[in-house]
Amino acid sequence: MKRREIMCLLSSCLLLLAPLQTRASNLPDLLSIGTITVETGGDEDKSEDTAREEEKSAAAEDVDTAGDEESTGGGEAGTENSDGEGTAGIGSRDIKEDEEQNGDSVDEKQEAAEKASPLKAILGDGIGSGMILEASKTEREYARAYEKAKNANWGYTNLGIANVDNNLNIRAAAAEDSKLVGKLPKDAACEVLDSDDTWAHIRSGKVDGYVSLEYLLTGIPAKRRAEELAVTMAHVTTDSLKVRAQANTDSEVITLVPNGEELEVADVEGDWVRVYLDDEEVFVSAEYVEVSSELATAITMTELLYGQGVSDVRVDLCQYAKEFLGHPYVWGGTSLTKGADCSGYVLSIFKKYGVSLPHSSVAQAGYGTTIKVSEAQPGDLIFYGNGRSINHVAIYIGGGQVIHASNPKTGIRISNVTYRSPVKAVRILQD
Secondary structure, three states, X not given: OHHHHHHHHHHHHHHHHHHXXXXXHHHHHHHOOOOOOOOOOOHHHOOHHHHHHHHHHHHHHHOOOOOOOHHHOOOHHHHHOHHHHHHHHHHXXXXXXXXXXXXXXXXXXHHXXXXXXXXXXHHOOOOOXXXXXXXXXXXXXXXXXXXXXXXXXXXXXXXXXXXXXXXXXXXXXXXXXXXXXXEEEOOOEEEEEEEOOOEEEEEEOOEEEEEEHHHEEEXXXXXXXXXXXXXXXEEEOOOEEEEEOOOOOOOOEEEEEEOOOEEEEEEEEOOEEEEEEOOEEEXXXXXXXXXXXXXXXXXXXXXXXXXXXXXXHHHHHHHHHHOOOOOOEOOOOEEOOOEEOHHHHHXXXXXXXXXXXXXXXXXXXXXXXXXXXXXXXXXXXXXXXXXXXXXXEEEEEEOOEEEEEEEOOOEEEEEEOOOOOEEEEEEOXXX
């Protein structure tokens, strides 16, 4: 009788401990949520819960209760005493039912917590700093995301767009009487480094200086304008890129373009890129160019000024030619403001200086004195061809650069004299 009372008392104690066991069994899931696990120092640091568990196990062994197999009714206690097995079995079933009920309750709470926590749903069970690092992107994914964000704004962090009819002056300091260090053409882009109510400190191309904030688009208006202006360019990555009339290696080579030059892209067609060569559409191998979307940038004063030994008329002619930088290209046109083609632009510039030229690049190449391209001075004419004949003309402005009416997209622009292979140079001004 005394043995049966002890067994009943033990079963009651186990029933009381069941909720605590259930809570303890869920601790590992909860600990992963932003918790650091600290290892104990040894047997001396055992918790009170562990000690109780050991005492409970010892007591269970003293009264011959069911062991690890109690849920199936097996084990040594069940073999030796059927009455003990029956009593312990009932307690075991009750404990398991309580565990299942409590387990369901905990699961429901966890499910509700997950629904209420989007961050946990995204990162998983753990929300500690270690878990956040584990759930983060790889280095390659971050680099890809950075490039995407960068390209979305054409490489600018704080984009500015020149909102002028011609050129926006860039000065060395934030004052109207400060020295000019460059010009930001109409619709050209810049990085806005800082600004106040009147001036913006910008960087564009090789120019760093200050512009009037009144004539600069920033923020959302700048980005919207840039989306309209961005041009896809092909950057030459080989020493002498062959430009062909058709998209195959059997096609004739029209000209050669040196490393570092840029050609405006019309379309990418498989292994070939269709580009604009002034007012013609030609082809280059995609293997030897890098294609990207870009915005125009500032012009340095070095590109606008000339060295010693150049006559005043040459300087004045080049300066006059640059006043129409960015103006439209119109095939067959001769208007410096409304639009002109390459030869129409040249004849209109020279007309101001008393020189009459025909409206044809081929015909203009027959005027004046033929010189070497290396001997060209500001104001001389540089001619380009397509392999068969001359089809384009530009004005040399010094510093290895020319100004010309290029094509309908870019209009009147400045290029390197070797942006394509020159075929002839002519001196019109005799001084």
